[in-house]
């Protein structure tokens with residue numbers, strides 16, 4: 001069995017825990033607790049990690065790790081990034097400054113992104129609001145980071161599988 005470690009990271013509430021829950025074949029490991037921070041707009045937040053698994057055929061398995069979104073847990077980001085072969089960065093479009101959010105995770109995971117593969121996923125996208133999808137793509141180009149930028153609803157299993165497909169294509173083309 002060949003196993004690849006994949007990281008889901010990105011802003012608070014962008015859907016890292018939800019994405020892993022949508023596709024995991026095992027009951028996901030979650031470390032969500034009631035949040036004391038009323039500004040994040042939901043009751044629970046991840047304080048350790050999420051973990052799930054999905055197999056690809058009979059010979060390959062993806063180990064899916066979700067990071068906490070809050071920057072105070074950045075030490076966990078480094079721990080979780082070790083040995084990963086790809087990273088999915090989720091950006092909640094409804095937060096005050098989604099480009100700034102993206103910049104934060106690009107910066108923290110830049111070594112992983114340059115050495116492995118990356119997909120940027122805009123969640124909760126309100127298409128009439130800026131930044132537009134092409135603004136995110138342009139932002140990536142300016143940073144000279146080559147990753148597809150898509151919008152998706154990670155509550156939908158099919159869409160999360162599509163994200164993984166895109167990531168696997170990146171992984172293959174960079175080998």
Ligand SMILES: Nc1nc2c(ncn2[C@@H]2O[C@H](COP(=O)(O)OP(=O)(O)OP(=O)(O)O)[C@@H](O)[C@H]2O)c(=O)[nH]1
Pocket residue numbers: 010011012013014015016017018019042044045046047067068069070123124125152153154155
């Ligand atoms: N309306 C809408 N809701 C979404 C979408 N994607 C995810 N959600 C919801 O947004 C919330 C995301 O919460 P989590 O999955 O806990 O987010 P997280 O990224 O793990 O957050 P932290 O662990 O706190 O950093 C869930 O309630 C989802 O149902 C979307 O595209 N549209």
Ligand SMILES: [Mg+2]
Pocket residue numbers: 016017018045046050066067068069
């Ligand atoms: Mg979470």
